Amino acid sequence: MKIRTKLTIRYTAVTATVFLFLMGMIWFLSESNRKSVFYRDLKKEGITKANLFLQHKVDAATMQSIYMNNREFIDEVEVAVYEPDFNLLYHDAKEIDRVKETPEMIRRIVEKKSIEFFEGDYQVVGLLYPFEGKDYVITAAAFDGYGYAKLDALRNILLILWGVGLAVLAVVGYFLSRSALSPVSNIVRKVEKITASNLDERVPVADEKDELGELAVTFNRTLDRLEQSFDAQKMFVSNVSHExxxxxxxxxxxxxxxxxxxxxxxxxxxxxxxxxxxxxxxxxxxxxxxxxxxxSYQPEQISMEEVRLDELLLDARELVLKANKEYKVNLLFEEETDDDAMITVSGNAYLLKTAFVNLMENNCKFSDDKTSSVQISFYEEKSILRFSDSGIGIPAEDMEHLFTAFHRGSNRNYAVGNGIGMALVQKIVFLHKGNIYVHSYPGEGTVFVVEFPHI
Known part of the structure; x- marks a missing residue:
């Protein structure tokens, strides 16, 4: 099932549930209001008939006749008048008697002054009614047919509205989800068109601040890494075949x-x-x-660990001296330190050692005495290594291309090489978030300054 369909179903289901709850609340509040209003009407009707009987002395038979005639057409209120000792004074229809009063009921009405309850489908009120210095107990009961009919009509209207609203919500939800996910479809179509031959293409980013923008940016970063990996492979194959x-x-x-x-x-x-x-x-x-x-890999593709620069320099020196008996490498620590953090960096030991070997060999190759001097300095935020020689120096016209792979300077006849070393050194230093600088003085020598941040 597509996300668009899932979103539509979930949106519709959640909204429909909320609407159903709200409609239930409307119906419940309407039912509560109906009961309250009808109880109030029952009290009024009971007091009215009690006044007719007690105050206006209307004949009981007349009142009963009116009641019997009315109940054939409407839900007439059945009223009874008692004395507190359960002596019945008047009843609209004793033979029907919806309330079925008991002495206990009369006693409870006298105590509480007024009670309300259901007798089956009939609502009943009982109240204490004072008249000419005496207390009387009135009960009134009736079925609220009109009120229930209005509730049924309200229920039907709410259900119809809910059904129609559900259909409208499904349609609106579908179009909203399609509109919201259209950027995803655009991203998918764009990514499907990107192959190894056009890795320079990128996914358009409408808004980097929203989630879809973040998704597009993530795709583009992935494509950046893929492009760099492909370029590195192409460069390697090309260089191998050429060199x-x-x-x-x-x-x-x-x-x-x-x-x-x-x-x-x-x-x-x-x-x-x-x-x-x-x-x-x-x-x-x-x-x-x-x-x-x-x-040339991305940093996340290289295994990094905590390494000590002094140990790597010693290992690199050993490799250089072992491979070239006539070379000399002098290591000079500007000052001693007992704090390992001052000489520890996060890096790949093999690559760092390779960079140091290249720098040392480069010094020795272009130095008259075949010597490389390495000075190590420690600072609070970084370590600085200076690789210096006393050779012929680097001509000014070659400085610009010093770190270009396979570029051989005008002094290439002075020493053998393949033009890879300095390009490799720069890539390794940058890979470790470091910096490399060159100071060269023709006829005097060259100094390579390498900086590495501490962990």
Whole structure:
């Protein structure tokens, strides 16, 4: 069942129930008012007949005759007049006697002055009536046919109105639900048209403050993440196909040339060493591409935990020195701290270590003494790492493209590389909500300043 139908049914059911309750209250209040009015009329009729009998001395037979004649056409009030000792003075129709008075009833009327009750379908009042210094007890009973007829008519009118109103509510509820949910239908139609080839399309947002606007915004954020993931995959595939072609071609070409003719053992050895060098380039390039793809993920797709920067720097230093015997990495703590929070950040240990390795290797590659100096500073809200070298520096024209993947600067002949390292470092730093700055002085060296916020 569609939400539109469910909403219509629920809206109609709830509203119909409320209306039914209100109509029940109307009928109940009308019935209560009918009883009160009829009890009041009974009292008036009882006093009137008592006055005719006691004050005006109208003959009992005459009054009884009038009563018998009237009851053939209308619901005439049956009145009886008693003395407090249960002595009957007058009765409209003793043989009918709707009330069936008893001494106990007369005694209760004398005590309470006035009582009201039902005798079957008949309403009955009993009241103490003083006349010329004596007390008399009057009972009056009748069936309120006219009142019940009006109640029946009211009930029928209310039920008809309820039925018609129910139908109107169902129609109105259907159109209201269709109108309210039309943005959802628009969102569904728009999303169904979005495929891998047009992930740049977005769901229109009418009002961000309402629930449907929030739904559209959520869809758009999901599409943003999908688009970024697809772009990262496309970039990875494109980079792999583009960047691996050259070293692989060099590797294959060198081996093919070696096989063209017989060579000496030393020549074969040299050819194998060149092939290993090219293969090592391929391995490093593929690792760099994989790390670049990982760093392109959304933060929520990366597992984060509390990590210590000093421990990661020590691990990165060990990896750099193990892979390059001629490199040197000096770690300098600006000041000692016993507070672990000052050097702890929320991050992915593998990616952070990869960034530090790249920064250290970059310093060593472009430094005359193959040395990277890493200075660690602690502040209340963040930690700052400075990776510096004493190399040739970065030309001003290359600074703009320093963090562009696969861009090689004008000093590319000074050291080997694949143009991935700095782009990877920047992505990792940004992924950890950090910042990276570069200060370079041609002929003097370069300093990379990396900031990470504390947890």
């Amino acid at each position: 691996l072609r050259t070293p692989m071609a060099a590797l294959i070409g060198g081996l093919e040339v070696t096989l063209l003719k017989e060579r000496s053992g030393e020549a074969y050895r040299k050819a194998v060493e060149e092939a290993l060098t090219d293969a090592d380039k391929v391995v490093k390039l593929s690792e760099g591409l994989l790390n670049l793809a990982r760093a």
